[in-house]
Amino acid sequence: MSDFYPLEITDIKQETRDAVVLTLKPQASDAARFKYKQGQYLTFKKMFKGESLRRSYSICSSLSDNQLKVAIKKVDGGWFSSWANEELYIGDKIDSMPPMGNFNTPLVRDTHKNYLLFAIGSGITPILSLAKTILEEEPLSQIILTYVNRSYNSIMFREDLSDLKDRFMSRFSVLHILKHDSGDIDLLTGRIDADKCDQLFTRWMSPKHADTAFICGPKEVMLMISERLQAHGMEKSNIKFELFASTPPKKAKAKAVIDKSKNDVVVTLIKDGQTRRLEMSRHSGETVLEAALAENIDLPYSCQAGVCSTCMCKVKSGEVEMQSNYALEDYEVERGTVLSCQSIPLTDELTLSFDEMTHAAEN
Ligand SMILES: Cc1cc2nc3c(=O)[nH]c(=O)nc-3n(C[C@H](O)[C@H](O)[C@H](O)COP(=O)(O)OP(=O)(O)OC[C@H]3O[C@@H](n4cnc5c(N)ncnc54)[C@H](O)[C@@H]3O)c2cc1C
Known part of the structure; x- marks a missing residue:
């Protein structure tokens, strides 16, 4: 499947x-x-x-x-x-698998937008793709990138960023914050914390006048940056996250022993026009994805931590509760989209479709 x-x-x-x-x-x-x-x-x-x-x-x-x-x-x-x-x-x-994810906004050629990008360590990968694409496709838009690393030598894509700065000098600027290598400017040295963000958002950039922020890095830092952006006047709905899984890996998780005699939910799964049914318990703590994999039903998934959106699907009937969700936007959840890797059934009958997924930002 x-x-x-x-x-x-x-x-x-x-x-x-x-x-x-x-x-x-x-x-x-x-x-x-x-x-x-x-x-x-x-x-x-x-x-x-x-x-x-x-x-x-x-x-x-x-x-x-x-x-x-x-x-x-x-x-x-x-x-x-x-x-x-x-x-x-x-x-x-x-x-x-083919490309997935909605960590982007639609590109509009004659728009004049201000973007604030934040990358921590390897979180630069989607941010570089966004920065380069926006600079090339939206010739009037401006970008300020804040990029946090341990030291100068650990900065990924140093040359690519420097080339971008040369190509788009008036529209692209990069602030490197280095934890260990001390520079001339105190603000750009050490850990990024709320106080540093407040100084950045007062002296170097204005969240109030920015259209969209993209943040990629560890969860705690992303939430802190988002909170400070909102405190400085940015709407939560204009702040987009990509979290690189930080929960314990699947192979470290002990496999739970599930008592199948307690099954009380019938789950119908629709994928590629095919329908598969399984029974599971709503009290065992098992997620729909785990129950499906145990039955050798091959569904799309990756992180199993509610972080990527590979396993997202639509609730056609019944109800689920998600244990955590770092991938879907509020409005997607309101429209019935859920992550199967985090979904515990709440009803006796549940139907999930993997065939109706469209991403938030269709260009
Ligand atoms: C949407 C998305 C995009 C991503 N993009 C990137 C990207 O562009 N670049 C990038 O580098 N990463 C990216 N990641 C992260 C990436 O998917 C992996 O999570 C990462 O590379 C670690 O995988 P691994 O198999 O090497 O580590 P794992 O084997 O999963 O281990 C991860 C950590 O857990 C520890 N661990 C392993 N086994 C155990 C155990 N038995 N008990 C306790 N601890 C244990 C390991 O020591 C390690 O520190 C992304 C993640 C997501 C969700």
């Missing part, structure tokens, strides 16, 4: 000591499926020690690049990111 297609690795660039940029090419017959929007991500699948792992990586290329590129930063002890950094070679193939 879920769609994976082979992508060939046509180039590998060592971006920093612990991050690689992969250039990926779909087969000619799959090219149309892999047309992407700025800020979207790919979901890869790989078998590790008998377990199938899925991991998402944001596309860092712009629309005009017309080339799939992702940047993968090695996480200490991380399975997929270590493998990608150490064991992938040009010519290898990797299974991927």
Whole structure:
């Protein structure tokens, strides 16, 4: 039921000591499926020690690049990111779902918008795609990027950002905040916290006059930046997030033993025009996705932490409760969109459709 297609690795660039940029090419017959929007991500699948792992990586290329590129930063002890950094070679193939995600806004050529972008560490990947695309496609719009890193050497895409600054000097500026390397300006040195944000939003940029903010990084920092942006006059609905999973990985989670004799919910799943039914308990703590996978029903998913939107679907009948949601906007939830990886049934009967999903920002 879920769609994976082979992508060939046509180039590998060592971006920093612990991050690689992969250039990926779909087969000619799959090219149309892999047309992407700025800020979207790919979901890869790989078998590790008998377990199938899925991991998402944001596309860092712009629309005009017309080339799939992702940047993968090695996480200490991380399975997929270590493998990608150490064991992938040009010519290898990797299974991927088509681009997904709604971390973008529609592009309007003659609009004059002010964007505030915030990236923390590897969170720069979708932000670079957004910055480059907006600068190229909206010739009147302005961007200020605040980019937080540990040290100068850990800054990803240093050269690309510097090239962008040269190309779009009057419309693009970058503030580098470095935790360790001390610079001349106190404000740009050390951890980013509420006090730093308040100073930035008073002296360097005006959230009140900005149209959209895009933030990508760890959850706590993103929430803090969002809170300060709102305190300085920005509407919550104009602040968009992309969270890179920070909850415990699937392989670290003990598998719960589910007593199937207590099943009291009938779930109908619609995907690719096909209908599958399963029974589950609404009191076991099992999510709809977990119940489906246990029945070998192959649904789209990736992070299993409510962070990406790969598993989103529409509630056609019945009700669910989501345990957490960092991926869907409030209005999407109001329209009945849910994340199956976080959904616990509340009713005896539930029907979910994976066939009616359209993303918020259709360009
Ligand atoms: C929408 C989206 C876009 C993303 N884009 C990017 C991107 O552009 N670039 C990027 O680099 N990342 C990105 N990520 C993050 C990426 O998907 C992975 O989460 C990340 O690379 C780590 O995966 P891994 O398999 O290497 O680590 P995992 O194996 O999942 O481990 C993650 C952490 O958990 C710890 N851990 C592992 N096993 C255990 C255990 N048994 N007990 C306790 N702790 C354990 C590890 O030590 C490690 O610190 C994105 C995530 C999302 C959701």
